[in-house]
């Protein structure tokens with residue numbers, strides 16, 4: 001009995017503690033949530049206004065119009081703003097809200113340029129005239145034309161180019177500042193890049209010319225879709241890239257397959273054999289040393305990789321995948337390793353001929369442990385081991401005659417010889433601060449991703465001043481970023497405001 005009573009008491013104390021902690025949690029995040037709920041129309045209005053300005057990569061006139069609007073939006077929140085010119089003409093916008101005696105400075109990186117559009121693929125006439133829908137197109141969402149009394153529920157979506165990638169995070173961050181009455185506890189800096197989608201000199205120029213202004217204790221990248229589970233997500237690293245273009249030659253020209261079949265080697269076939277020598281039957285790369293730079297994962301890294309709540313069965317169904325590659329035991333493990341893909345293959349021509357040459361664009365995604373030049377050398381070494389004589393320009397006739405197997409290889413080394421891969425230790429004090437902040441708003445169910453599969457431009461900052469970096473992706477995973485019918489789910493926009501508001505006031 002006594003045991004029972006004590007255990008009940010203990011249970012009661014625990015329950016009270018849980019209630020209390022969730023109550024304090026709710027008070028912090030709850031205030032922001034209440035602001036969001038009372039201002040849904042205004043927040044959506046800001047986003048629609050920003051997404052209505054076209055932002056195609058390289059369209060300098062329109063990118064400057066975006067920058068004008070962004071400077072104005074930052075200034076409205078009491079931020080000191082600057083507009084930095086770049087040699088390409090796409091401005092970098094900078095904003096700062098200083099807090100006297102602040103413990104830390106947080107720099108947020110967001111980009112405002114967008115991917116190209118093919119309007120014919122879209123379900124609306126103009127990708128830069130945003131369309132509000134009652135749900136996703138796939139779920140039968142209808143366009144909403146009368147917005148006068150709209151309540152903007154979480155399930156609604158807005159369709160427009162760049163609305164999720166990456167304009168919603170800009171509006172989420174600015175709305176979070178509104179929600180906390182422009183009173184963050186940390187000094188807040190924002191850098192808005194106009195050249196992320198196609199690359200360009202602007203960001204590197206801004207970093208080298210404004211190092212001191214950009215200095216921070218923590219860099220937060222606001223880009224990318226959150227985990228498909230819909231839980232708030234943080235990532236601590238991203239892969240980079242490098243690659244080679246390889247062209248195999250078998251003759252100086254294509255030749256009639258009837259006249260020469262069985263006699264002239266087919267360059268397409270030779271290339272296929274060469275590529276298939278790079279992987280085993282399960283798709284695991286067998287180029288010597290390919291995975292050697294990645295040491296066995298630590299206990300902590302393994303746990304982090306394991307705990308991501310992926311649903312492989314659902315993902316396979318979504319994408320129609322009949323079998324998986326054998327390089328890793330899970331998607332998250334795969335993303336923490338280098339990978340190799342053939343992005344394009346070309347060779348041959350119509351007219352019943354045997355191809356005299358064929359080309360593969362071989363691309364690698366690299367992790368922090370990989371040196372891109374070493375990885376490129378491994379590929380080239382493998383080609384040589386298959387009997388190929390490697391050249392760096394098109395072969396002339398004597399060269400073709402002198403070598404049984406010959407391939408032209410051009411390396412695509414990233415700028416500065418760096419792959420762009422990075423990773424922050426989740427035990428770093430600033431990373432812990434970010435994890436604790438997001439958990440204080442959302443509880444334990446936050447998804448922590450060790451390495452994002454794709455690239456994000458954090459490494460120029462990390463190289464410049466070794467800043468601990470994390471990413472907070474807030475867009476819905478089915479946002480169609482980079483393709484037709486890009487969209488943001490309003491619930492994701494609003495939740496992002498809560499997360500960012502809490503981060504800035506902790």
Ligand SMILES: [Zn+2]
Pocket residue numbers: 111165166196223224
């Ligand atoms: Zn992006």
